[in-house]
Amino acid sequence: MRRCPACAVDVxxxxxxxxxxxxxxxxxxxxxxxxxxxxxFSRRRVLRALxxxxxxxxxxxxxxQLLFRxxxxxxxVLRSLWLGIAALxxxxxxxxxxxxNLAKSIVYLVILVSGVSVYWDYLSGWTAWSLTYEVPILxxxxxxxxxxxxxxxxxxxxxxxxxxxxxxxxxxxxxxxxALGWVTTPLPSAICGALCVVAVALLLTVRGAAVRHELAQRxxx
Amino acid sequence: MSRRHWVRLDNASNIFLAARxxxxxxxxxxxxxxxxxxxxxLLQEALDITYARFPxxxxxxxxxxxxxxxxxxDLHPQVRPDLEPSCAPIYQSDRRTLLFRVLHHRxxxxxxxxxxxxxxxxxxxxxxxxVTVYARLRARALDGTTAQDEEDEARPGSAERxxxxxxxxxxxPGAEAAEEVHELAVDSFAHYFRRRSPPAASPAEHEAxxxxxxxxxxxxxxxxxxxxxxxxxxxxxxGPAAPRPSARRVHRVRGTRTPDFRTRVVELSMPVGPVLAxxxxxxxxxxxxxxxVFFDAxxxxxxxxxxxxxxxASVPVNLRQFFPSTSARNFFATxxxxxxxxxxxxxxxxxxxxxRHLQEEFDAEATPEKLERRLRRLIRVERLPFARIVPRPxxxxxxxxxxxxxNRGLTVAVSNLGRVTLPEPAESQVGRMLFEVSAVRPQxxxxxxxxxxxxxxxxxxxQTDHVREFARLLSGAGVDVTVAAARTTEExxxxxxx
Numbered sequence: 001m002r003r004c005p006a007c008a009v010d011v012x013x014x015x016x017x018x019x020x021x022x023x024x025x026x027x028x029x030x031x032x033x034x035x036x037x038x039x040x041f042s043r044r045r046v047l048r049a050l051x052x053x054x055x056x057x058x059x060x061x062x063x064x065q066l067l068f069r070x071x072x073x074x075x076x077v078l079r080s081l082w083l084g085i086a087a088l089x090x091x092x093x094x095x096x097x098x099x100x101n102l103a104k105s106i107v108y109l110v111i112l113v114s115g116v117s118v119y120w121d122y123l124s125g126w127t128a129w130s131l132t133y134e135v136p137i138l139x140x141x142x143x144x145x146x147x148x149x150x151x152x153x154x155x156x157x158x159x160x161x162x163x164x165x166x167x168x169x170x171x172x173x174x175x176x177x178x179a180l181g182w183v184t185t186p187l188p189s190a191i192c193g194a195l196c197v198v199a200v201a202l203l204l205t206v207r208g209a210a211v212r213h214e215l216a217q218r219x220x221x
Numbered sequence: 222m223s224r225r226h227w228v229r230l231d232n233a234s235n236i237f238l239a240a241r242x243x244x245x246x247x248x249x250x251x252x253x254x255x256x257x258x259x260x261x262x263l264l265q266e267a268l269d270i271t272y273a274r275f276p277x278x279x280x281x282x283x284x285x286x287x288x289x290x291x292x293x294x295d296l297h298p299q300v301r302p303d304l305e306p307s308c309a310p311i312y313q314s315d316r317r318t319l320l321f322r323v324l325h326h327r328x329x330x331x332x333x334x335x336x337x338x339x340x341x342x343x344x345x346x347x348x349x350x351x352v353t354v355y356a357r358l359r360a361r362a363l364d365g366t367t368a369q370d371e372e373d374e375a376r377p378g379s380a381e382r383x384x385x386x387x388x389x390x391x392x393x394p395g396a397e398a399a400e401e402v403h404e405l406a407v408d409s410f411a412h413y414f415r416r417r418s419p420p421a422a423s424p425a426e427h428e429a430x431x432x433x434x435x436x437x438x439x440x441x442x443x444x445x446x447x448x449x450x451x452x453x454x455x456x457x458x459x460g461p462a463a464p465r466p467s468a469r470r471v472h473r474v475r476g477t478r479t480p481d482f483r484t485r486v487v488e489l490s491m492p493v494g495p496v497l498a499x500x501x502x503x504x505x506x507x508x509x510x511x512x513x514v515f516f517d518a519x520x521x522x523x524x525x526x527x528x529x530x531x532x533x534a535s536v537p538v539n540l541r542q543f544f545p546s547t548s549a550r551n552f553f554a555t556x557x558x559x560x561x562x563x564x565x566x567x568x569x570x571x572x573x574x575x576x577r578h579l580q581e582e583f584d585a586e587a588t589p590e591k592l593e594r595r596l597r598r599l600i601r602v603e604r605l606p607f608a609r610i611v612p613r614p615x616x617x618x619x620x621x622x623x624x625x626x627x628n629r630g631l632t633v634a635v636s637n638l639g640r641v642t643l644p645e646p647a648e649s650q651v652g653r654m655l656f657e658v659s660a661v662r663p664q665x666x667x668x669x670x671x672x673x674x675x676x677x678x679x680x681x682x683x684q685t686d687h688v689r690e691f692a693r694l695l696s697g698a699g700v701d702v703t704v705a706a707a708r709t710t711e712e713x714x715x716x717x718x719x
Contacts, residue, residue, distance in 0.1 A: 001703070007689060008696035009489075012705040016716050019487065019706035020689035033254065034707045035326050036717045037306045039481045044243070100315045158225065217227055217292075218285045221609045 002027040054093055061086040062116075065123050079123065087116045102149050103163035110142045110170055131174075132183040136192035139171035143199055157207070161214045165203065171196035226428040230282070230289040230337060231437030232602050232620075234551045237337040238282075238289055238312070239620035242661070243482050244681045246310035249658035249666075251344050252331040253352045253643075253651045259325040263362060264300045267355035268323050272298055275347055276427060277434040277549050280338060281317045287613055291338070293431045300325060306483035307707060308659035308679070311335040323351065330355065336551070341638050341656060341666075342539050343549030349643055356647040437603060438540075438552035469531040469561055472632050474519060474663050476682025479709050484659045485680045487688045487706040493640075493674040495700045503573040505580040508536060508637040509558075511667060511676070513576035514694050515633055515687070516560055519663070520570075522686035526562055532632040533559040536583065543589050544596060554595045557630065558582045572694070634664040641670045663687055683710055 002011045002025040004018035011018060011025055013032020018025055061082060068075045075082075094112060098105035114135045121130035146167050150160045174189035183189050203211060230238075237247040272278060278298075280291035296319050303326035311320055312335045320335040321344075332348045339347075479485050500510035516532045537553045546552060558579045562570050585591075602608060611619070638656050642648065654670040657677035665678045678688045685706070696702045708714045 004704075007693050007704075008702075009692050010701070010703040012703060014717060015706070019704060019713070020685050020692060031327070033327060033329055033705050034307075034486075035303050036708045036714060037304065037483070038714060039711060041481055217283075217290060219287065220229055220285055220290065221287055 002029055051093065051097065054089065058086050058090050058093075062119065070123055070125050083116075083120055083123070087113070087120075090116065101159075102153060103146060103155065103160035106142050106146050106149065107163045107166045107170075110138055110167060113138055114170075128182060128184050131177045131189075132185050133188055135177070136171075136174040136188040139167070139174060140188075140192040140195050142167045143171050143195060157210055158214060161207065161210060162218060165211065168196045168199045168203065171199070225293045226431045226435075227283075227290045227292040228432055228435035228437075229285075230291060231550070232608060233437070233599060234337040235289065235616065236620050236624060237335070237551075239617040240624040240661075241310075241312075244478065245484075245659045245661040246308065246312075247336040247659060248308040248311050248333055249336060249341065249344070249656070250308055250331050250333045251341070251348050251657075251668075252329045252655040253348060253647075253670075254653045254655075255328050255330065255352075255356075255650050256652060257359075257650075258327055259330055260359065260362075261300055261302070261325055263358045264323070264325055264330060264351075264355055267351055267358055268298055268300055270354050271347065271351045274350060275434070275549070276431040277339065277343075278319070278321055278347060279431065280320060280435055282312055282320060282335075282337065283317070284314065284613060287609065287611070287616075289337070289613065291435045293428065294319070298323060302326065303329070303331060306481075306709075307486050307657060308333065308484045312337070321347075336658075339549050340537075340539075340551045340553050341636065342541060342552070345638065345641065346549055349641075349647070352651060353644050353647040356650045359650075360646050434549065436548065436550070438546055438548035438550040470529040471531050471533050471559070471630050472519070472523065472526055472529040473629075474523070474632060474680075474682070474687065476680070476684040478681060479683055480711060482681070483709060484657075485678075485683060485685070485707075485709050486657055487678045487685055487704065488655060488657070489676045489678070489688070489692055489695070490653055490703045490705070491674050491676075491695065491700050493669045493672055495698075496674055496695070499698055499700070500576070503576050505576040506583075508635060508667070509580040509583055510572075510576045511637070511665075512536065512558065512579055512633075512635045513560075513572050514691060515635060515665065516562075516575055517570075517572050518687045518690035518694060519632060520562055521690040522684075530563050531559055531561040533557055533630050534579075535627075535631050535634045537636050538587055538592065540592065540596060543592050554592060554599075556583055556586045628661065631662060633662060634660070635667070636664070637667040639669070641668060643670070 002013075002015065003009070004011055004021065004023055004025055006021050006023040007018060009018075009020070012030070013034070014029040015025060015032075017023060065079065065083065068079065090112060091109060094108050095105055098108055114130075117130040117134040117138075121127065121134075143164075146160060146164055149155070150164070171192055174183075175193035177183050178186055178189040178193065241247040276293070277291075279293055279296070281294045281296070283290055283292050294317065296317075298319055298321070300323045303324040311318070311322065311333065320338040322333045324331040324333065330348075330352060332344060332351065334344045334347075496510075497507060500507045503510060505513075512534050515534070519532060520526060535555045535557050537555045540546075540552045540554055559582070560575050560578055568574060608616070636656070636658065641654055643651055648671075652671050653673045653675050654668050655675045655677050656666040656668040657679050658664065658666055660679040660681060663678065663680040663682070665676045667674065667676050669675070676691075678685075678691070680687075692702050692704060708717050
C-alpha cells in the first residue's frame with residue numbers, strides 16, 4: 001500500500017499522488033477496491049433545452065397566426081405551410097418525448113392534433129371540417145390503433161388500460177358535436193361515437209374488475 | 222391475468238422523490254468486502270434466494286394522480302459488474318424497473334437502493350441475508366458437498382461463537398440512539414426475519430406479504446403502540462415538536478461540481494478501537510465525536526468562516542430502536558445539532574468541547590418521549606386529509622420547497638449505521654463494510670464491522686479538503702487511517718489510465 005507522509009495516511013489503489021492533498025506518495029501501489037469509471041456526459045440538459053425552445057417556437061408560430069386576417073384573404077397558402085411545419089414539429093416532439101410509453105403517447109397525440117386542427121379550422125375561416133372529419137376520424141383511429149399497438153408490442157393490460165379508457169372517452173366527444181349540431185356531415189361522428197360506445201361496454205363488462213382496480217390505484221386518496 | 226398488489230408511498234418516502242436531482246439521485250450504497258474475488262455466478266444464485274425472501278424488493282414505483290405507489294412486479298434482478306459511478310440514479314419515471322441493484326467489483330459486493338424504498342437499516346437486512354447466503358453457497362462449492370434446500374437448513378447457530386458484548390460507548394443517555402449495534406446472528410436474525418416468506422410461497426401469500434412489507438413503517442408501528450398505550454394508560458403528549466429555529470447564519474460548503482455530476486466518494490478506514498477510545502475520553506458517543514471532528518475539519522478547510530460561523534448537521538436516528546418494527550421501509554427521524562464557532566475562547570472550539578456540546582443537544586432530542594412525539598406527528602401527516610387530496614405534482618413541489626428550506630440550515634450530514642455482526646459463515650469471510658449515500662452537501666456515513674470502522678465521505682463537489690483535514694485530525698490523534706477514493710475528475714482518471 002502507498003502512503004502519504006503529509007497526511008500520515010495509507011492510500012489504497014494506484015494513485016500517483018495523494019487523493020486528499022495531491023502530495024507525492026511513497027511505497028508500492030496495489031489495485032484499489034474501487035473501479036475507475038470513465039466520465040460520461042448525458043445529453044439530458046441539452047435535450048431539455050432543445051425541447052423547451054421548440055415548444056416556445058411552436059407556441060409563437062401558432063400565436064403569430066392571430067396577427068393575420070382569418071380566411072383565405074389572410075396570408076393564403078403560406079399559412080398552411082407554416083402551420084403544417086409547426087404541427088409536424090409538435091407531433092414529432094411529443095412522440096419522441098413519450099417514446100417510452102406508446103399508449104400515453106397516443107393519447108397525447110389525439111389531444112394535440114385535435115386541438116391544432118380546431119385552431120387551424122378557426123384560422124382558415126371556420127368551415128367545421130375539423131369537428132366534422134378530423135376529430136372523429138382521429139379518435140376512432142386512436143381507439144383501434146391503441147389496441148393494435150398493445151397487441152403488437154405485447155403490452156400488459158395494466159400498462160394501457162387507463163390510456164385505452166381515455167381514448168374511448170375522447171372518442172365519445174364527437175357525439176356531443178353531433179348533438180349540438182356543430183358538424184356538417186353526421187356520418188364520421190356517428191361511426192366514431194358508436195365504436196366508442198361499444199368499446200366502453202366491452203371495457204366495463206369484459207375488463208370491469210381490472211378497470212376498477214386500475215382506477216382505484218391511480219385515483220387512490 | 223393477475224392484478225398486482227400495490228401500496229401507496231408514504232409521505233416520509235415521498236420526500237426522496239421530490240428532492241432528487243441530477244446531482245443527488247437519492248440512492249445509497251452498502252458494500253461488504255469479502256476475503257476473495259467475488260464469484261458472480263454464486264452471487265446471482267444468492268440474490269435469487271434472497272430476493273424471494275424479501276417481497277418489498279419486488280416493488281416498482283408508479284405514479285398515480287394523488288400518490289406514488291409501490292407495485293409488486295415479477296421482474297428478476299441480475300447482479301452486475303460495478304461499471305457506473307457509485308450511487309448512480311436508479312428510479313426513472315416512465316421506466317418500470319426494480320428500485321435496487323446488486324453489484325460486484327473485485328472483493329466487494331454492493332447493494333444500491335433508491336431511498337424511497339428502504340432506509341439503511343432495511344437495506345442492511347437485505348445485504349446481510351445476501352452475503353450470508355452467498356458465503357454459505359461458496360462454502361458448499363469449496364467443500365464440494367451436495368447442495369441441500371437452502372430453506373430446510375437451520376439458521377446458522379452461533380452458540381459456539383457468541384457475539385462479543387457491545388462495547389460501552391459514551392456516558393450519556395442518548396448514546397444508545399446514536400450507537401446502534403446490529404447483531405444479526407441467531408435470535409435477532411430469527412426475530413427480524415421471522416415473517417419473511419419462504420421462496421415457495423403461494424401467489425396469494427406473496428401478495429399479502431407484499432402489501433404488508435410495503436406498508437408505510439409508521440403505520441405498522443402505530444397498532445402496536447396503541448395497544449401498548451391503552452394498556453399503560455399513558456396520556457398522549459400534545460403539541461408537535463417544533464424544530465429548533467436557527468437565528469444564526471449557517472455555513473454552507475461550496476465547491477466545483479463534479480464533471481458528470483457523479484457523487485464524489487472518499488472512504489476512510491480505521492480500526493474502531495482507537496477512535497472509540499478518543500470518543501470515550503471526551504465522554505461522548507462515537508457519532509457525536511465524529512460529527513465534532515467533521516465540523517472542525519470543515520472549519521479548517523474553509524479558512525475564514527466570515528459571518529456564517531454556525532455549522533449544522535443532520536443526524537438520522539433509527540426509530541426501530543424505540544418503536545419495534547420489522548418494516549424495512551423508511552423509518553427514521555433526523556435530529557439537527559449545531560455549533561457556532563468563535564463564541565467562546567479557543568477551548569470552546571476544541572473538538573472535545575464541540576463534541577460534548579453536540580452530545581447535549583442530541584441527548585435533549587433523542588429521548589423516547591420526544592421521538593414518540595415526532596413519530597406521532599409523522600403518523601398525523603400520513604393521515605392528514607389535506608395531504609391526501611393534493612395532487613401529486615403539487616405535493617412534489619411543496620415537499621421540494623420544504624426540503625430546500627431544511628437544506629439551508631445544514632452544513633453537513635452524518636449517518637452512523639453502527640456496529641454490524643453477520644451470521645456465520647459470512648462473518649468470518651467479510652472484512653470491511655461500507656455505507657455511502659448520494660449527497661447534496663458534504664456528508665459521511667459510518668459503519669463498523671470486524672473491528673474496522675469505515676467512514677465514506679460523499680459530496681457533490683470535486684474538493685476533498687474537508688476529508689483531508691478530517692483524516693489529518695484523526696491520524697494526528699494516533700489513529701491508523703487508510704484512504705480509498707474513487708477517481709472523479711478528468712485529471713484523476715487520466716492519471717489512473719494505464
